[in-house]
Amino acid sequence: MLTPGGRLIVSVNHPFADYLSGGPGTDYFATRQTFDEWTLGGHTALLGFWSRPLHAMTDAFTAAGFRISVISEPFPAQGAHELFPDVFADRPSGAFLCFLFFVLQAD
Numbered sequence: 347m348l349t350p351g352g353r354l355i356v357s358v359n360h361p362f363a364d365y366l367s368g369g370p371g372t373d374y375f376a377t378r379q380t381f382d383e384w385t386l387g388g389h390t391a392l393l394g395f396w397s398r399p400l401h402a403m404t405d406a407f408t409a410a411g412f413r414i415s416v417i418s419e420p421f422p423a424q425g426a427h428e429l430f431p432d433v434f435a436d437r438p439s440g441a442f443l444c445f446l447f448f449v450l451q452a453d
Contacts, residue, residue, distance in 0.1 A: 348452035354412065356448040360419065363443035364397035375399050400446075407450055416449035 348354060365374040377398040384393055407414055421441055427434045434440060 350452055352452045353415075354448075354450040354452070356407075356450065358403065358446050358448070359395065359397070360443045360446050361397060361400050361403070364395075366443070368397070377402060403446075403448075407448065411453055412450035413453055414448060415451050416447070418447040418449075419443070420445060420447060 362374070364380075365372055368378075368380075377396065380395050380397065382393050382395065384391055404414060404417075422434075422444075427440060
């Protein structure tokens with residue numbers, strides 16, 4: 347719960363990147379769950395992710411009483427090109443769809 351004027355910062359997978367990675371027949375406007383296996387520190391876990399279109403996210407935020415003050419598609423951090431050259435090999439501009447950041451204000 348936020349006090350009036352409080353801020354909530356949310357990072358989500360970019361919905362269009364989810365659509366592109368969904369394969370043939372994927373419906374951008376559908377809400378769907380996918381699973382991915384991640385291994386960290388020798389432990390493997392199955393993580394569930396929900397993909398939904400941008401309007402579904404913004405509608406949910408505003409219906410919950412938030413005002414959206416920022417939607418950002420951030421560029422990679424400086425130095426990322428040197429650390430992960432294989433990721434950027436086919437992206438000369440360095441830009442790619444990855445995350446969306448929302449800054450929400452409680453009214």
